[in-house]
Amino acid sequence: MVSTWILFALAAVAAAQDCQDYVSYTGQAHAPFSSGKYNFSSMRPPEECRSFSSSEVEGVITDMQQKIADPDLYQLFQNAWPNTLDTTVRWVGNSSDDTSEELSFIITGDIDAMWLRDSANQLKSYLPVLSANNTIGSLYRGAINLQARYLNESFFCQAFQPPAESQISATANGAVDNDNVTPSYNNNTVFECKWELDSVASFLDLSASYYRVTNDSSFFSNYQWTQTVQSILNQSYYLQNSTYSADGSVTTTPYTFTRLSSDSEGTQDNSGSGNAFENTGLIRSWFRPSDDATIYQGFIPANMMFSSALSSSVSIANAIGESDLADQMSTLAKTVSKAIQKWGVKKVTTVDGQTTSVYAFEVDGYGSQNIMDDANLPSLLGAPVYGYVGTNDTTFQATRKLLLSSKNPYYGNGSVIAGIGSPHTGFGRVWPMSLIVRIMTSDDDEEIISTLELLLGSTGGTGLIHESVNVNDGGDFSRQWFAWANGLFGQMILELYQRKPHILQHSFQ
Numbered sequence: 413m414v415s416t417w418i419l420f421a422l423a424a425v426a427a428a429q430d431c432q433d434y435v436s437y438t439g440q441a442h443a444p445f446s447s448g449k450y451n452f453s454s455m456r457p458p459e460e461c462r463s464f465s466s467s468e469v470e471g472v473i474t475d476m477q478q479k480i481a482d483p484d485l486y487q488l489f490q491n492a493w494p495n496t497l498d499t500t501v502r503w504v505g506n507s508s509d510d511t512s513e514e515l516s517f518i519i520t521g522d523i524d525a526m527w528l529r530d531s532a533n534q535l536k537s538y539l540p541v542l543s544a545n546n547t548i549g550s551l552y553r554g555a556i557n558l559q560a561r562y563l564n565e566s567f568f569c570q571a572f573q574p575p576a577e578s579q580i581s582a583t584a585n586g587a588v589d590n591d592n593v594t595p596s597y598n599n600n601t602v603f604e605c606k607w608e609l610d611s612v613a614s615f616l617d618l619s620a621s622y623y624r625v626t627n628d629s630s631f632f633s634n635y636q637w638t639q640t641v642q643s644i645l646n647q648s649y650y651l652q653n654s655t656y657s658a659d660g661s662v663t664t665t666p667y668t669f670t671r672l673s674s675d676s677e678g679t680q681d682n683s684g685s686g687n688a689f690e691n692t693g694l695i696r697s698w699f700r701p702s703d704d705a706t707i708y709q710g711f712i713p714a715n716m717m718f719s720s721a722l723s724s725s726v727s728i729a730n731a732i733g734e735s736d737l738a739d740q741m742s743t744l745a746k747t748v749s750k751a752i753q754k755w756g757v758k759k760v761t762t763v764d765g766q767t768t769s770v771y772a773f774e775v776d777g778y779g780s781q782n783i784m785d786d787a788n789l790p791s792l793l794g795a796p797v798y799g800y801v802g803t804n805d806t807t808f809q810a811t812r813k814l815l816l817s818s819k820n821p822y823y824g825n826g827s828v829i830a831g832i833g834s835p836h837t838g839f840g841r842v843w844p845m846s847l848i849v850r851i852m853t854s855d856d857d858e859e860i861i862s863t864l865e866l867l868l869g870s871t872g873g874t875g876l877i878h879e880s881v882n883v884n885d886g887g888d889f890s891r892q893w894f895a896w897a898n899g900l901f902g903q904m905i906l907e908l909y910q911r912k913p914h915i916l917q918h919s920f921q
């Protein structure tokens with residue numbers, strides 16, 4: 413193994429010297445082109461410029477050529493699925509505290525920092541090839557270890573700098589907020605410090621996925637995993653507290669955030685505490701997965717994901733003999749889930765005059781509920797993707813119907829694409845990620861095929877998945893290099909192959 417790591421390190425050095433920056437690489441066309449009407453360019457960097465390689469991933473890419481009939485769809489899959497390995501494994505190595513501890517520093521793409529949420533999801537797209545004994549297993553362990561280190565040092569933060577061992581220098585995020593965030597953070601280790609409940613849910617989800625597939629429990633007891641989960645529980649109890657005590661006095665929140673910002677999404681009200689919150693069992697989140705401020709801090713999608721990931725991590729705690737911890741995890745997961753069912757559901761009137769219950773996006777525990785969805789995962793549309801409900805759940809079905817209609821203030825439909833957008837990118841822009849999730853939560857072949865068609869037609873001709881797209885102009889997209897969305901596209905195609913292989917025989921020409 414040692415020599416392999418050294419080779420990776422040398423490859424990275426060579427890459428830095430001779431290889432083109434990926435944003436400029438994707439600004440040009442590269443042969444071979446797909447033979448369909450979209451004439452997609454090949455967007456995988458030359459082999460010597462890829463940031464990581466896995467023979468298992470290459471094997472799947474080759475196999476899928478026989479399973480995907482449409483040449484453009486295959487090219488999009490081939491460009492997209494390996495994107496994290498090809499371009500974002502910025503550094504892998506071992507910890508200087510304990511040389512047996514693996515570390516993986518995985519960036520988002522065009523932003524040179526590691527998000528807890530993105531990196532967990534980026535790796536999850538390789539779940540079908542994960543084994544404790546292959547390089548993907550090592551990447552997973554490295555990311556779990558590094559995330560635990562980050563959370564131990566800076567619990568409320570969501571995006572981080574390279575570990576000291578990598579000797580890669582830190583990147584400034586350009587915002588002015590450090591003095592207005594409590595607890596304060598160190599910008600040599602933290603890239604941005606927004607408390608997003610889904611960040612810790614992502615850490616748990618990545619852990620549970622690794623364990624479910626590998627049955628490798630021993631690794632969790634070797635480093636900081638147990639301690640990190642204990643801090644997640646400890647902080648969660650504080651984050652359930654109300655704004656006011658029983659005697660009417662104002663309580664202190666364990667975290668505050670304000671920033672100089674030209675829009676309300678960049679900062680928080682009430683000197684950084686956010687809007688008033690009543691203890692309902694839900695856990696407060698200051699920010700959404702889009703890194704935008706919540707309006708009501710009982711952010712339902714993250715509470716759903718947290719409840720579900722905490723519950724699926726209980727088996728790890730049991731396997732490593734932490735039964736007290738396992739009991740606490742189980743109890744909290746149930747409390748949160750009950751609170752979602754009690755406070756996170758709203759009765760609405762549909763267009764045909766019927767009354768139905770839907771999940772709310774955000775609630776405050778006083779009775780205010782925000783009905784909308786934002787494309788970024790965890791979203792309400794994605795509730796089944798992170799295992800909180802089945803796609804057949806009645807409330808989920810009613811919610812999905814509402815979210816994929818003009819009743820959702822962030823639904824967009826134009827000549828190029830239709831789906832869900834985000835306040836993060838503004839009106840009139842839809843995120844391809846929401847179309848991917850639409851497919852993942854659909855059992856309807858026609859809906860899946862028409863949504864795949866929209867995805868193929870909205871890459872701006874690049875043959876890659878982007879963050880948001882102008883509903884009437886495919887060439888106007890944000891984030892040329894967004895690894896997670898590409899990985900999720902690949903994951904969706906591989907799931908379709910398991911679930912509905914006949915759809916991959918469809919021609920989109």
Ligand SMILES: *[C@@H]1O[C@H](CO)[C@@H](O)[C@H](O)[C@H]1NC(C)=O
Nearest residue numbers: 441442445447450451452453
């Ligand atoms: C595909 O695109 C490339 C690059 O723009 C171009 O050179 C080539 O002629 C195109 N092929 C077809 C069949 O349009």
Ligand SMILES: *[C@@H]1O[C@H](CO)[C@@H](O)[C@H](O)[C@H]1NC(C)=O
Nearest residue numbers: 413414505506511512513514
């Ligand atoms: C890094 O950690 C792995 C996993 O524990 C171990 O196999 C390897 O020998 C370590 N490498 C170094 C250079 O210590």
Ligand SMILES: *[C@@H]1O[C@H](CO)[C@@H](O)[C@H](O)[C@H]1NC(C)=O
Nearest residue numbers: 542543544545546625626628
């Ligand atoms: C992984 O390696 C360990 C020890 O090297 C071995 O005991 C185990 O069977 C291997 N697991 C798989 C899935 O190959």
Ligand SMILES: *[C@@H]1O[C@H](CO)[C@@H](O)[C@H](O)[C@H]1NC(C)=O
Nearest residue numbers: 509561564565566635636639
């Ligand atoms: C956790 O962080 C604290 C500082 O906040 C540090 O003293 C301690 O060594 C860290 N624990 C580990 C295991 O790194």
Ligand SMILES: *[C@@H]1O[C@H](CO)[C@@H](O)[C@H](O)[C@H]1NC(C)=O
Nearest residue numbers: 582583584585586590599600
């Ligand atoms: C960290 O903050 C200091 C003080 O504001 C600033 O000089 C420095 O550029 C920042 N570094 C990074 C990586 O953001």
Ligand SMILES: *[C@@H]1O[C@H](CO)[C@@H](O)[C@H](O)[C@H]1NC(C)=O
Nearest residue numbers: 625626627628629630731732
């Ligand atoms: C999982 O590992 C445990 C030991 O940690 C072992 O008892 C059990 O049989 C394993 N299960 C599977 C399905 O491999």
Ligand SMILES: *[C@@H]1O[C@H](CO)[C@@H](O)[C@H](O)[C@H]1NC(C)=O
Nearest residue numbers: 639640641642643644646647
């Ligand atoms: C969690 O809280 C308990 C009780 O207050 C405390 O003993 C323990 O040290 C805390 N653990 C962590 C990891 O924060």
Ligand SMILES: *[C@@H]1O[C@H](CO)[C@@H](O)[C@H](O)[C@H]1NC(C)=O
Nearest residue numbers: 649650651653654657663664
């Ligand atoms: C806030 O939560 C913590 C942990 O559950 C608890 O110990 C504390 O008393 C609470 N504070 C208030 C004012 O409710």
Ligand SMILES: *[C@@H]1O[C@H](CO)[C@@H](O)[C@H](O)[C@H]1NC(C)=O
Nearest residue numbers: 801802803804805854855856
């Ligand atoms: C969901 O409902 C449909 C239609 O009733 C059924 O065909 C399908 O098997 C159900 N799926 C699950 C996972 O229960």
Ligand SMILES: *[C@@H]1O[C@H](CO)[C@@H](O)[C@H](O)[C@H]1NC(C)=O
Nearest residue numbers: 816817824825826829830831
């Ligand atoms: C978008 O609008 C068009 C024209 O009104 C309509 O036919 C189509 O069904 C809509 N698409 C979606 C996915 O909402």
